[in-house]
Amino acid sequence: MGTVAAHGLRKSFGEVQAxxxxxxxxxxxxxxxVLGPSGAGKTTTLRAIAGLEQLDxxxxxxxxRDATADTPAARDLAMVFQSYALYPRKTxxxxxxxxxxxxxASSTEISEAVxxxxxxxxxxxxxxxxxxxxxxxxxQRVALARALVRRPRAFLMDEPLTxxxxxxxxxxxxxxxxxxxxxxxxxxxVTNDQVEALSMADRVAVLxxxxxxxxxxxxxxxxxxxxxxxxxxxxxxxxxxxxxRAEGDRLVGEQGWTLPRPRWTTAxxxxxxxxxxxxxxxxxxxxxxxxxxxELYGLEPLGDRTVVDVKVGEEMVKVKARPAVSGxxxxxxxxxxxxxxxxxxxxxxxxxxxxPGR
Amino acid sequence: xxxxxxxxxxxxxxxxxVAVEQVDLSIKEGELFVMLGPSGCGKTTTLRAMAGLERQTSGDIRIGTTLVxxxxxxxxxxxxxxxxxxxxxxxxxxxxxxxxxxAEGLPEKEVRERVAEASRMMQLDALLDRRPHxxxxxxxQRVALARALVRRPQAFLMDEPLTxxxxxxxxxxxxxxxxxxxxxxxxxxxxxxDQVEAMSLGHRIAILNKxxxxxxxxxxxVYDRPASLFCAxxxxxxxxxxxxxxxxxxxxxxxxxxxLPPPPGLPRDRxxxxxxxxxxxxxxxxxxxxxxxxxxxxxxxxxxxxIYVLDHGGxxxxxxxxxxxxxxxxxxxxxxxxxxxxxxxxxxxxEELVA
Numbered sequence: 001m002g003t004v005a006a007h008g009l010r011k012s013f014g015e016v017q018a019x020x021x022x023x024x025x026x027x028x029x030x031x032x033x034v035l036g037p038s039g040a041g042k043t044t045t046l047r048a049i050a051g052l053e054q055l056d057x058x059x060x061x062x063x064x065r066d067a068t069a070d071t072p073a074a075r076d077l078a079m080v081f082q083s084y085a086l087y088p089r090k091t092x093x094x095x096x097x098x099x100x101x102x103x104x105a106s107s108t109e110i111s112e113a114v115x116x117x118x119x120x121x122x123x124x125x126x127x128x129x130x131x132x133x134x135x136x137x138x139x140q141r142v143a144l145a146r147a148l149v150r151r152p153r154a155f156l157m158d159e160p161l162t163x164x165x166x167x168x169x170x171x172x173x174x175x176x177x178x179x180x181x182x183x184x185x186x187x188x189x190v191t192n193d194q195v196e197a198l199s200m201a202d203r204v205a206v207l208x209x210x211x212x213x214x215x216x217x218x219x220x221x222x223x224x225x226x227x228x229x230x231x232x233x234x235x236x237x238x239x240x241x242x243x244x245r246a247e248g249d250r251l252v253g254e255q256g257w258t259l260p261r262p263r264w265t266t267a268x269x270x271x272x273x274x275x276x277x278x279x280x281x282x283x284x285x286x287x288x289x290x291x292x293x294x295e296l297y298g299l300e301p302l303g304d305r306t307v308v309d310v311k312v313g314e315e316m317v318k319v320k321a322r323p324a325v326s327g328x329x330x331x332x333x334x335x336x337x338x339x340x341x342x343x344x345x346x347x348x349x350x351x352x353x354x355x356p357g358r
Numbered sequence: 359x360x361x362x363x364x365x366x367x368x369x370x371x372x373x374x375x376v377a378v379e380q381v382d383l384s385i386k387e388g389e390l391f392v393m394l395g396p397s398g399c400g401k402t403t404t405l406r407a408m409a410g411l412e413r414q415t416s417g418d419i420r421i422g423t424t425l426v427x428x429x430x431x432x433x434x435x436x437x438x439x440x441x442x443x444x445x446x447x448x449x450x451x452x453x454x455x456x457x458x459x460x461a462e463g464l465p466e467k468e469v470r471e472r473v474a475e476a477s478r479m480m481q482l483d484a485l486l487d488r489r490p491h492x493x494x495x496x497x498x499q500r501v502a503l504a505r506a507l508v509r510r511p512q513a514f515l516m517d518e519p520l521t522x523x524x525x526x527x528x529x530x531x532x533x534x535x536x537x538x539x540x541x542x543x544x545x546x547x548x549x550x551x552d553q554v555e556a557m558s559l560g561h562r563i564a565i566l567n568k569x570x571x572x573x574x575x576x577x578x579x580v581y582d583r584p585a586s587l588f589c590a591x592x593x594x595x596x597x598x599x600x601x602x603x604x605x606x607x608x609x610x611x612x613x614x615x616x617x618l619p620p621p622p623g624l625p626r627d628r629x630x631x632x633x634x635x636x637x638x639x640x641x642x643x644x645x646x647x648x649x650x651x652x653x654x655x656x657x658x659x660x661x662x663x664x665i666y667v668l669d670h671g672g673x674x675x676x677x678x679x680x681x682x683x684x685x686x687x688x689x690x691x692x693x694x695x696x697x698x699x700x701x702x703x704x705x706x707x708x709e710e711l712v713a
Contacts, residue, residue, distance in 0.1 A: 037524065165396065166553070170596045174667050174675070177656045181688070199658030199665065219682075222661035235661050238526060280662040280682075298536045300558035303581035303594050304637045304679065307558070309533050316533070320662070323578060329540050 001063045002154045002186035003028045009048055009058035011041075011210075018044045020210035022058070026154070027203075031180050031187045035197040036207035037233070042190040045207070046156050049188065051075050062153055078152040082159045084143040086131045092118075092142045093127040099150050117149045120179055137168045148179065154186035161196065173199050194234045198222065206230050226352055228345040231276045237307050240282075240317040242275045242292075243347060251275060255313025257292050262339050266353055267346070273353070276343035279320040284308050284327075288336035292317065296331045310335055360422030360512045360545060361387040362408060367417035369403050377403040378414070379569030388543045390536065392560035394550055396592070400569040401549045402517055408547065409438045409515050421512060437511040439519050445490040445501055452477070452486040455505050462509070472508050479541060480504040499523075499531045503538060513545040520555065532559060553593050557581065565589050581635075583702045587709040590633045590702070596665055596677040598633045602706065605630070610703070614672030615650040621700045621713040629706040636679035638698025641666050641686055649693025652676075654686050670694050 004026040011019040019041045026032040034042045047053040049060055051072035059068040067075055078099070086095045093114060100110045118124050121141045131139055140160060147155055161169045177200050180187050191197055197204050198218040206213045206221060214226035225231035231239045243254040246267045251259045253275070267273055294310035294317060301323060308319040310333065319335055327333070344353040362385040369378040378400040385391045393401040406412035408419055410431035419426050426434050445454045452473055459469045477483050480500050490498055506514070520528045536559050539546050550556055556563050557577040564574045565588075573585035584590035590598045603610040603618065610618040610632050618632050642649045652670035659682065666678045666686065676694065686692050703713045 166595055167591060167597055173658065174656050177658075195660060198660050218659050218661075222659075232526075236525075237529065278662065298533055298540070300533070300536070301577040301581075302554065302557050303577065304635065309537075323581075329537065 001028055003061075003063055004032075004049060004154050004186060004188060005061040005064075006045065006049060007059050007061065009045060009060075010056045011044055011048065011053060012056060017210050019048070019055075019058075022207070022210065022212055024205055024212065024215070026186060026188055029184055029186055030202045031177065031189065031200055033197040033201035033204045034188065034190045034207055035192070035194060035204050035234075037192055039209070040192075040207040041210040042192070042207055043158055044210075046079075046158055046188065046190050049075075050077055050079055050156055076153045078147040078150055078155050080144055080147040080155065080157040080160045082162050084131070084139040086139060086143060086146075088131050091128050091130055092123065092134070092145075095131075095142055096127075096145045096149050099146060103150075113149050114145075117145045120148070120182060121145045121175070137164055137172075140164060140172070144176075144179075148183065151185070154188060157187065157189045159191050160189075161191075161193075169196075176200055194236065198234070206233065208233075224352070225276075225343065228274055228276065228350040228352075231343055231345070231352075235278060237279050237318040237320075239343070240277045240279070240315075241345075242277070242312065242315050242317070244273050244275050245270055246273065253292075253312070255315055257312060259290050259292070259337060260339060262342060262344070264354070265344055267344065272347035274345040274347045274350075276345060277317065277337060278341070278343075279307060279318045281338040281341040282317065282319040283336045283338075284310065284319050284321055284333050285325065286336045287334070288338075290337045290339050292335040292337060294333055294335055296327045296329055296333055298329060299325065299327060361385055361389070362513060362545065362547065363418070363420040364404065364408065365418045365420075367404060367407060367419070368415050369400075369407065369412065370415045376569055378407075381417075381566070381569070381571055383564060383571065383574070385545060385547060387545055390539045390546045390548065390559060390561045392548045392550060392556045392563045393566060394553060394556040394560075394563050394592075395566035396551055398568075399566040401551075401566050404566070405515050405517055405547060405549050409436060410434050411438070435512045437506065437509050437514050439506045439514060439516045445498060445505075447490050450487050450489055451482060451493070451501050454490070454501055455482075455508055458505060459508055472510070476504040476508045480538070499527055500534060503531065503534055507538065507542065507544075511544070513547065514539075516546065516548045518550055519548075520550075528555075535559065553595070557593070565592060567592075583711065584633060585711050587631065587633075587704050590704070594635065596636055596679075598635055599639070599676045600704075601632045601634060601672070601674075601676070603630050603632045603703070610701070612672060613674075614652075614670040616670065616672065616694070616696065618696050619700050621703055624703060624713045625705065628712070630712070631704040631706050632701040633704065634676075634696065634701050635698065636665065636677045638696060638701065639676060639678040640695050640697040641668065641678050641680055641684060642693035642695060644691045644693050646693040646695070649695040652692050652694040654688050654690045654692055657686060657688055668692070668694050 006024045009019045009022040022045050036042050048055055096114050097110045123141050161172050201218055204221050205215045213230050221234050244251045246261050246265055246269055249261050251261050292312045294312040297309040297311045300307040306321050306323055306325050308321050310317045364383040367378050367381040370376045381404050395401045407414045455473045456469050562576055563580050565572045567588050573589045580593055601612040603612045610620045650670050652668040655667040655669050655675055658665040664680045664684050667675050669675055702711055705712045
């Protein structure tokens with residue numbers, strides 16, 4: 001068992017309301033990612049679950065039991081931080097063994113557990129080295145091994161990949177999902193990197209200013225963002241947002257464009273809306289009845305694709321195109337819109353208008 | 359405006375550390391040129407030598423036709439931009455823009471003219487009387503950029519100027535820098551360790567490693583045909599799959615039965631490595647013609663694409679880029695096949711492109 005639940009967490013630091021009623025239900029065995037920008041309250045949430053933060057209000061339940069008053073040690077959770085925090089004078093083996101020694105495990109048990117976890121993380125050849133003889137990526141693996149060597153109720157991870165270079169981060173993403181599957185424990189993982197969240201999570205909770213914005217699978221959060229803010233935070237390049245209103249069977253943009261009104265739009269005529277368009281649902285290479293008139297602003301080649309920046313009036317739209325697409329800044333062009341995949345938000349509340357069938 | 363020539367640049371510090379082994383660059387007039395590499399590759403030292411902030415041990419730097427080796431920074435007529443610092447909060451946009459010009463002691467009439475010009479170009483006219491707290495994040499960045507540009511130098515040298523911005527502003531400012539450079543046509547040399555930034559900004563990119571230039575090319579050239587194994591693993595995310603291959607019966611054959619089309623002119627008796635981009639591979643149903651058997655190790659759904667990690671019995675997992683509509687799941691038995699053009703091939707011992 002390893003369910004983790006947080007109910008109505010509130011915590012302020014002076015004037016700052018770090019947590020403003022955070023509720024999370026982490027199912028047993030899931031890879032649960034808490035995603036948000038810096039200052040969202042992610043780390044505070046994790047620390048509250050670990051018992052490292054005194055709460056103003058709210059409760060933490062572990063395996064269904066109220067653990068709000070328990071000491072960190074009594075909660076039986078393992079934490080991995082951004083900084084590796086290894087003992088500098090100890091070998092990797094001793095670093096990994098330390099949580100077991102603290103629990104007075106026998107040396108046979110320790111040796112078996114260390115061997116198993118170091119196989120999982122491919123660090124067998126590092127076991128006799130000290131931290132000073134390891135690279136950053138190797139130290140992060142040892143730090144992970146030290147957390148994973150025990151079988152706690154759940155693993156709590158606070159941006160453990162942040163200090164690694166891009167290539168290592170990509171590799172470790174795959175490693176962590178693989179490790180999670182072979183260990184089968186509950187992972188609660190905090191990050192500000194939406195690619196990490198989407199690629200690893202079973203479930204993502206998106207946090208902003210101490211409030212949960214949405215909880216869902218990566219696909220749900222990407223394809224059905226609950227509000228305009230989540231739509232903008234998840235996905236790269238960022239979703240393009242255009243101010244508009246519904247008028248009869250048309251959507252009329254503030255910048256003068258019109259598009260057919262998607263049938264599912266429930267908004268009243270004249271109510272201010274935001275149209276959200278993802279780069280892959282737009283094209284400058286095909287023609288369509290539904291299109292936006294614009295001017296080429298720039299090209300951003302990324303190798304496997306090129307992002308075309310198009311100014312539609314004063315607003316910027318980002319369009320995914322073939323790697324070798326060409327064009328000259330200032331050139332007029334027309335952006336075809338796949339309206340079946342468009343998003344509409346209430347511009348006053350920011351909330352998504354429901355799009356049935358998606 | 360001027361091009362910049364760097365010839366035989368070498369920089370060694372008194373303690374013996376060699377920051378730049380040998381760098382030759384020919385940056386064209388009006389070009390947005392990016393120097394890309396990991397920390398310690400020599401990119402910042404090279405830039406600082408261009409600016410005159412660092413004296414090279416040997417080698418020449420020319421800005422336009424002028425040999426500038428002995429000129430102090432102020433006489434090189436270049437603008438070094440370290441970071442887009444925050445705006446002065448108590449100053450209105452027009453005074454934020456005028457600040458560097460007044461600091462240079464320009465006559466007030468010229469200050470006003472230049473501010474008006476920069477403002478027109480960056481579409482800041484409506485914002486000139488606002489203070490920073492009344493500007494949106496994107497507007498603040500436009501003002502910061504304009505402030506760096508009012509000086510009209512021969513060239514701009516930028517050292518990771520976007521490092522301190524959050525991801526969203528970084529992407530927006532990148533777009534603005536590229537657009538503005540195209541409008542101004544001023545030579546710009548831009549240093550970064552971020553390959554996405556390098557690809558999306560540069561007309562050409564120089565990839566540096568251990569104080570040497572490993573490749574110079576357009577973004578698509580360095581992406582499609584990396585000049586070395588280092589470049590191959592540095593550009594692109596997820597990186598290129600590097601697959602050890604043998605040549606037999608007119609094909610490149612990798613472990614696990616994978617077959618790739620061979621480029622002409624392959625050397626004999628070398629251990630060869632083929633570089634295959636994740637989008638040049640395809641996950642198929644098991645048993646599909648031309649595919650080899652594989653198992654899905656993990657599926658990373660990134661919204662507009664899915665990155666599959668596959669084990670095809672080749673010893674090393676391969677990464678495959680697929681559209682978001684692909685429906686394979688972890689542990690599925692699938693097929694794997696090559697779906698791209700002729701891959702670049704490297705010599706494992708020299709780590710260089712051979713065909």
